[in-house]
Amino acid sequence: MWAVRNSPSLRAVVTGGAGFLGSHLCERLLADGWRVTCVDNLVTGAARNVANLRHHKAFESIQHNVSEPLYLDDAVDAVLHFASPASPVDYADHPIATLKVGTLGTHNMLGLARAKGATFFLASTSEVYGDPQVHPQPETYWGNVNPIGPRAVYDEAKRAAEAFTMAYHRTHGMKTRIVRIFNSYGPRMRINDGRAVPNFMLQALRNQPLTVYGDGSQTRSLCYVDDLIEGIVRLLEVDYDGPVNLGTADEVSMVELATRIRDRCGSSSEIVFKPLPEDDPRQRQPDLTRAQKILGWAPHTSLDEGLTRTIAYFRDRLGTG
Numbered sequence: 466m467w468a469v470r471n472s473p474s475l476r477a478v479v480t481g482g483a484g485f486l487g488s489h490l491c492e493r494l495l496a497d498g499w500r501v502t503c504v505d506n507l508v509t510g511a512a513r514n515v516a517n518l519r520h521h522k523a524f525e526s527i528q529h530n531v532s533e534p535l536y537l538d539d540a541v542d543a544v545l546h547f548a549s550p551a552s553p554v555d556y557a558d559h560p561i562a563t564l565k566v567g568t569l570g571t572h573n574m575l576g577l578a579r580a581k582g583a584t585f586f587l588a589s590t591s592e593v594y595g596d597p598q599v600h601p602q603p604e605t606y607w608g609n610v611n612p613i614g615p616r617a618v619y620d621e622a623k624r625a626a627e628a629f630t631m632a633y634h635r636t637h638g639m640k641t642r643i644v645r646i647f648n649s650y651g652p653r654m655r656i657n658d659g660r661a662v663p664n665f666m667l668q669a670l671r672n673q674p675l676t677v678y679g680d681g682s683q684t685r686s687l688c689y690v691d692d693l694i695e696g697i698v699r700l701l702e703v704d705y706d707g708p709v710n711l712g713t714a715d716e717v718s719m720v721e722l723a724t725r726i727r728d729r730c731g732s733s734s735e736i737v738f739k740p741l742p743e744d745d746p747r748q749r750q751p752d753l754t755r756a757q758k759i760l761g762w763a764p765h766t767s768l769d770e771g772l773t774r775t776i777a778y779f780r781d782r783l784g785t786g
């Protein structure tokens with residue numbers, strides 16, 4: 466669809482471009498021949514994440530909160546809206562900003578895409594399924610979300626973002642894409658963002674107790690960032706307007722994840738159990754049938770391989786390498 470390699474002037478705007486996923490996406494789009502404008506207000510993102518791109522002549526970055534309108538000169542071919550706090554700790558710390566970026570921010574970025582005749586690409590989330598009663602979760606499942614719980618600021622904002630996206634698609638005939646991203650991990654996660662992988666790595670590398678919440682039997686399926694980004698660029702290239710799950714089918718309990726991270730770090734930390742946060746989903750695993758069919762995509766990085774690469778990043782950040 467894009468034939469980008471032969472059209473070096475195509476331009477992508479990546480919101481949240483200095484975040485964990487956004488920075489990997491900027492890097493990949495540049496490698497694929499796009500011009501990239503990174504937009505980030507650096508609340509949870511970090512300039513460090515795109516420091517290696519700063520001297521690329523096809524890269525520019527703008528510090529801006531996309532919950533406020535953004536007007537850009539010149540053509541834009543794709544707007545990829547990845548801006549949002551994404552860790553439960555972060556969205557508890559920034560509840561109103563999280564609601565705003567998912568709702569007002571999505572509206573603003575749809576407006577930008579519409580004004581430019583660009584494709585709009587929404588980073589949605591497995592959180593739209595809430596604490597799922599269907600397992601694994603296909604895109605046709607409508608979810609089980611508590612609208613007034615602590616996670617609602619993220620979950621409901623992303624659900625509204627999907628509704629906004631479909632309304633613009635139906636009303637204005639815009640080209641839109643929706644990816645529902647399941648748990649992902651890798652280098653450039655903020656080391657203290659409070660999610661399970663960064664917490665366990667930080668704790669193991671510092672020989673502090675690993676804090677497993679609840680009895681640790683709750684599960685997640687963890688996808689390595691490079692696999693996820695591959696799925697995202699494939700989705701940008703195909704003509705498909707419905708939501709598409711991306712993640713892995715390898716489900717792991719949190720106590721097993723803690724044990725594996727501790728062992729891979731060569732740490733002597735003990736594992737301690739702490740209270741389970743409110744509305745913490747019991748189980749989560751994507752049904753990947755649609756992604757396989759539409760994108761010909763499947764993740765291929767094993768959990769051990771991905772953890773090893775991520776631990777190397779954490780060691781480097783902590784200076785324990």
Ligand code: UDP
Nearest residue numbers: 553659660661662664676677678683719745
């Ligand atoms: N978790 C944990 N210890 C921690 C951080 C998280 O046991 O130090 C658990 C959390 O309760 C949840 C799972 O790990 O069951 C994944 O949490 P995370 O914050 O990574 O993402 P979520 O999938 O909940 O959005």
